[in-house]
Amino acid sequence: MDLEALWAGLLSRDSDTVLETWHALNSEEQAAVYAHLKRMTTEDGWSEPQRISAQAALDALDTDDTSQGG
Numbered sequence: 372m373d374l375e376a377l378w379a380g381l382l383s384r385d386s387d388t389v390l391e392t393w394h395a396l397n398s399e400e401q402a403a404v405y406a407h408l409k410r411m412t413t414e415d416g417w418s419e420p421q422r423i424s425a426q427a428a429l430d431a432l433d434t435d436d437t438s439q440g441g
Contacts (some may be wrong), residue, residue: 381408382424386431393432405432 372380372395380392381404396404411417411425 381428382421384424384427386427386434389428389431390435393435405429408432 372392377392377396380388383389383392393401393404408425408429412422412429417425
């Protein structure tokens with residue numbers, strides 16, 4: 372999966388798409404992506420739509436029983 376497709380899926384705000392994209396990653400990639408999404412919601416420099424999308428992804432991951440992220 373290319374980076375553009377990866378982030379489009381993760382930041383889609385659609386739980387099913389987020390989880391489908393997430394499950395295509397290995398555990399190391401998942402850890403890096405989860406940390407990055409957390410930074411997107413807490414650090415300066417991200418636009419409000421980006422923050423909302425990152426939080427939606429984290430919410431989807433945090434409610435997924437098979438997720439390794441949260």
